[in-house]
Amino acid sequence: SQQGEEDPQALSIQEGENATMNCSYKTSINNLQWYRQNSGRGLVHLILIRSNEREKHSGRLRVTLDTSKKSSSLLITASRAADTASYFCATAALTIQGAQKLVFGQGTRLTINP
């Protein structure tokens, strides 16, 4: 399989519940990032976790990273209808001159039901 595979592919929950999405990857990474994409729109950066970090919080978002298992999870607490979107993990590797090359997963389509 490819770098940055999300699980599940689709998730439908009730408003107020927590949503958990998982991501697995294959190769060594510099950092791992999560992005949100509303239908037909651009990608919005949510959170970045470094390879030497294990957990990070930002508002209602909590990201974990387990480099030994090459996996990450994104938790959205107290979900809202506005959280309905596709969520992508992206692993970052350094290119020459320090640019980041992101490898995206297929994404998880999250639907929050009112």
Next chain:
Amino acid sequence: EPEVTQTPSHQVTQMGQEVILRCVPISNHLYFYWYRQILGQKVEFLVSFYNNEISEKSEIFDDQFSVERPDGSNFTLKIRSTKLEDSAMYFCASSELGAELYYGYTFGSGTRLTVV
């Protein structure tokens, strides 16, 4: 909040024609990127650009593709002779610094390219 601006939002072109997709990255950013997303598929890396030259390019980025920073603000992607399979959403992105300082990207809203 600073934005990455892409124009046009949608472009329809005939197969074999040249297209130029335009992007205005965030002014103090140093790294620039193009990605594409074919409908229903993953977002794929095309090219990174730093210090007025290509830093890395993917296998997708063949001789039909080129990038340019013609002035201090614009960053363009040119496809010389479009093919049907070039139909996709093309995203421009920029980042302030490289990965060693752990900044994420800012993406533009994308240009939907349709080749007919």
